[in-house]
Amino acid sequence: MSIHLIPLLVLVVVFLIATVRPVNMGALALVAAFVVGTAVAGEEATKILDGFPGDLFVILVGVTYLFAIAKRNGTVDWLVATAVRAVGGRVGLIPWVMFAVCAAITAAGAVSPAAVAIIAPIGLGFAARYRISPLLMGVMVVQGASAGSFSPIGIFGGIVNGVVDRAGLPGSPLVLFASTFTMNLLLAAAAFVLFGGRALLGRERVVLGAEAIEASRRATHPPVRPHSLVGTGPVRPAVERPGSDTGGVAGTDTAGQAGTEAPPRLGVEQIGTLVGLLGLVLGALVFDLNVGFVAVTVAVLLTLAYPQSSKDAINQVSWGAVLLIGGIVTYVALLERTGTIGWLGTSVAGIGAPLLAALLICLIGAVVSAFASTTGILGALIPLAVPFLASGTVGAVGLIAALSISASVVDSSPFSTNGALVVANSPEDGRDRVFRGLMAWGMALVVIAPLLSWGALVLPGWL
Template identity: 25%
Template sequence: MNLGLISLILLLAAIVIGFVRNCNVGIICVGFSMILGIAYNLSIKDIIAGFSSSLFIQMVGITYLFAIINGNGTLELLANKLVRLVGKKKHLVPFVMYVLGFAICAVGPGAIPSLAIVPVIAIPVAVSAGVNPIMTAIIGDLGVMSGRMSPLTPESAVVRELMEEQGLTGNTLPIMAAITITALVTAVVVYIYYKGWQIDPSVKDSVQEKLPAFNLQQWLSLAGLVVLAVGALFFSWNVGLTGFLIGSVLLVLGCGNEKKAIAAVPWNVILMVLGVGILMNIISISGGIDIMVSALEAVMGKRTAAMIMAIASGLMSFFSSGLGVVFPTLIPTASGLSAGLGVSAAELVAVIVVGGTVAGFTPVSTTGALIMAGVSQQENAEERFPQNKMFVELFAVSFIALAILAVFSFIGVYSFIK
């Protein structure tokens, strides 16, 4: 049987096995690549060519740096100080968390650690302010998702590389704008549903309690963030190498614990992304991408291409990682579909990224699970926030975000991306 078709079947099998057995899809993909190499007499060089060393450096370097900065309490203290800026206007806390989530994600760490950091901050702050913590965590995470395609993030590096492999300009800023538009509309819908303007009058005001000042380690960490942003944005420094450099300097200055920082790097996600990349390289060189493009062309038209692609990426992200599976699987089809249907390849990439991002609130996803766990830890949570109701609401948010994306795709909201 054709190697391209077999490799596509094995990619689907890896995704299903990973979901059903809770295994790392990337590691399974590496194993399947070995089987294909033996069965079809592929050289080791061709197989290993799918491993992106530059992507590895970027992802590990930046997550290593933020593991150090998060470990010494810099991000949490900074977040709490920013939230205090709302003063008595507690109904603005969810949108402060949106801005905060955007900033934390966009300055470098990306969505993976930020989606874990923001609910930890948002939920207790919301409870102490008398604001619904589920709503606040959701809106904060929508802010994280909006900042995901900042040029400084490891996710941006993945998408940029996938675009450049197809001859597209690897500019992720328009994609960031597309995610932001979708996330903001979703945030407004969520705010209205939860009646975010209503404040619990019985809750004691603890938002204004005095916070400690930044210590020397935290000031040095903030300075490191500034150096990272300036170097990457104005001097084109490699984000990963810069992350290693700044992280090493911070460790020498006593601002972190090396063992804890290395342990906090999301190795499972990195292995997933790089492992899927190895199998995707085989799919690419064997004609599997052409098979996928032909299959998608059969159900798409010029008017519906963006909408169908958006829905497909969103549904895939219900059961698999957007970064590790959805992006490397669907983005390589964009240029082929663009040529066949006469649509913008960049717009297709954008809706894939948006769909693989904003639909990730289901309780079976990491984002949804962290929100449920954080809310459940609060006092009288079972009475105030029943888990069954929360489970349904988080699924509903995912479908609402996906519906907004589908409608926007159909009416051409993202057509500005060329």
């Protein structure tokens, strides 16, 4: 048996055990990394721990800590209300707003995890308040971040186009951006349909601000219709529905249905938190500072400034999710150090059937990226495929775009940074469901994305 097959089989066993037994998969993966690393790879424990994602640990802890504070002091409620007003109270449009905002941020050059770290807690706060599926909101945020990342000035776009230029291969930044954006947009639309988005479109509008006050007054003192019959009871105030010409809106928000709500007020503490969140955005997107360290810094400063509302926020960090993600990523890092990932790519590139080899390269990119850094996979697999592409048997532009799609759309996997951020910021009572949903969605994309991108961009041979 090849030495590279043993770590892969162990990874399969880890997934099987975690599926049938109530044990944290990350803890299992750490045990597997220790056993395989020492017994098979001959590594010391300190070397194995080099693969632990310290940067991801700081991001997960820092962001969830900061937004736990923001939730406790009402700042998230104010941000959610602002988002509602921005779309005229139409709850069904909010997931698409989150998609568009994330796409715009990453298209402007922000790293994908930074955009998700900033937008996901806000989107998931909105989902919790208005009974929207957190799985739907999380997928929309992550696919939006992936959609913008391949712009000519985006991080992923810069990596891929740079590799292509250095290798002297034909490339098209426009095709790369258009194809990746279109695929993520289609996946977002599919998620919107599958995870309850259509039901949101039929929701009544939420009314905030001055309109809410007027609607509340009308609900308390409903108008009397002329010539109404005595004894017929009070006339119900009109409820405005999407596309309705009715002028009034009233109701309650007891079941996540839209209705009349008083707008959250901003106090000194909320303004201070907003300043801190603005500092996070500027630090991560403008000054290219580590988003995790910036988030921890802001959270600590807010705790020092407002200890009463912040003192228990650290307990809301999802430590189980942190262990899960840290363990899996540590094991995948072991696979990379032992050359298992490179061995897979080299074996596939040596296949005599070019189209089949192209499909398998896309599949490998999707599988590995679902558990590891998309940036690292793009930087590793495309150079690995350069000799294969240089032969001219498969169109370089099409395969590069298909590989980029395959390696990026799976970022919604809970084992990827973006998916992990969604899990960590989900409501505690539904976190397991979100994790399982993202795992099913991510694993489905591992198969579907390579097949679709290969079938559309490689098989026809038109690129």
